[in-house]
Amino acid sequence: MINWLKRLSSRFRKDTGNFFFEIKNITGFDPVTEEHYKLAFRHSSASRxxxxxxxxxxxxxxxxxxxxGAIVADFLYDRYPESGEGYLTSMRSKIVSRRHLNQLGMKMGLNKLVVKKTSRTVNAKSIYGDALEALIGAVYLDRGFEDTKAFVLDRIINVHVDVSTLENRIASHKGAILEWGQKHKKEIAFEITGCYGESHNRKYEISMKIDGDLISTGSGSSxxxxxxxxxxxxxKKILVHDNG
Structure with a gap:
C-alpha cells in the first residue's frame, strides 16, 4: 500500500510538472496560481x-x-496611425473573431490541454478559441495586465497573427449578409427553430430567410x-449565385 501511494504521488507530481511546463512554454513565464490555469482549460462539458x-x-x-479586445485595440491604434476608425474596428473584429481565435488556439497547441467531454464537431467550432480567451483571463489574474499584454503581443500576435491575410477575410458573415440585403432591398430574418441540451451545454438552431424563403440553417452554443x-x-449560396 505504501509503495502504491508513493507511485501515485510521483505520477501526480510528474503530470503537474508536465502541465506547468506546457503553460510556461506557451506563456513564457512561470505560473503562480495553478488553479487559474487548470480552470482555463476545463470546458463546460467537463465542469467540476x-x-x-x-x-x-x-x-x-x-x-x-x-x-x-483592449490589447488588440491598443496594438492596432499604435501600429496603424493613419488608419481610420472603420479599418481599426474591422481589423479588431477579425483578430478576435471566434473562427480566428479557434485557429490560434490550435496553432498554440491548446488542444492538448483542454479537458472536455464533447464531440469532434463541437470541438471545431469554438472550444480552443474559448480556451485561449480563458487562458488570457488566467494570465491576467495570475500576473497582472502588463504581463498579459506582453503574452498577447509577444506570444500570440507577433508570432501567429497575419494582419495582411486577415484584411481580406470577412469578420462577420451576418454583417455581410445584412449589408447585402440593404444593398439589394432584401428582407433578412433569423428565426430560432430549435434549442437542445441542458443550460450549461445548450445548442441553438437558427434558420435564416430572405424575403420569406428559407436559405440556410445554422447551429451553435449561443x-x-x-x-x-x-x-x-x-x-456561400449567395456568392455562388451572384458569380453564376
Missing part, C-alpha cells in the same frame, strides 16, 4: 461540482475576451454563433 457551483472556464473566457453559422452558409 463544488458546493453546488459548476466550475469551468466560462468566467475566465468572459474576462479574457474583454482584456484581449444564438449569436448559430446566426453567424446560418449567415456563413447563406453567404
Amino acid at each position: 461540482e463544488n458546493q453546488g457551483a459548476r466550475l469551468n472556464n466560462q468566467r475566465l473566457e468572459y474576462l479574457g475576451d474583454a482584456i484581449l 444564438k449569436k454563433k448559430a446566426e453567424e453559422e446560418a449567415s456563413r452558409l447563406a453567404y
Whole structure:
C-alpha cells in the first residue's frame, strides 16, 4: 500500500510538472496560481461540482475576451496611425473573431490541454478559441495586465497573427449578409427553430430567410454563433449565385 501511494504521488507530481511546463512554454513565464490555469482549460462539458457551483472556464473566457479586445485595440491604434476608425474596428473584429481565435488556439497547441467531454464537431467550432480567451483571463489574474499584454503581443500576435491575410477575410458573415440585403432591398430574418441540451451545454438552431424563403440553417452554443453559422452558409449560396 505504501509503495502504491508513493507511485501515485510521483505520477501526480510528474503530470503537474508536465502541465506547468506546457503553460510556461506557451506563456513564457512561470505560473503562480495553478488553479487559474487548470480552470482555463476545463470546458463546460467537463465542469467540476463544488458546493453546488459548476466550475469551468466560462468566467475566465468572459474576462479574457474583454482584456484581449483592449490589447488588440491598443496594438492596432499604435501600429496603424493613419488608419481610420472603420479599418481599426474591422481589423479588431477579425483578430478576435471566434473562427480566428479557434485557429490560434490550435496553432498554440491548446488542444492538448483542454479537458472536455464533447464531440469532434463541437470541438471545431469554438472550444480552443474559448480556451485561449480563458487562458488570457488566467494570465491576467495570475500576473497582472502588463504581463498579459506582453503574452498577447509577444506570444500570440507577433508570432501567429497575419494582419495582411486577415484584411481580406470577412469578420462577420451576418454583417455581410445584412449589408447585402440593404444593398439589394432584401428582407433578412433569423428565426430560432430549435434549442437542445441542458443550460450549461445548450445548442441553438437558427434558420435564416430572405424575403420569406428559407436559405440556410445554422447551429451553435449561443444564438449569436448559430446566426453567424446560418449567415456563413447563406453567404456561400449567395456568392455562388451572384458569380453564376
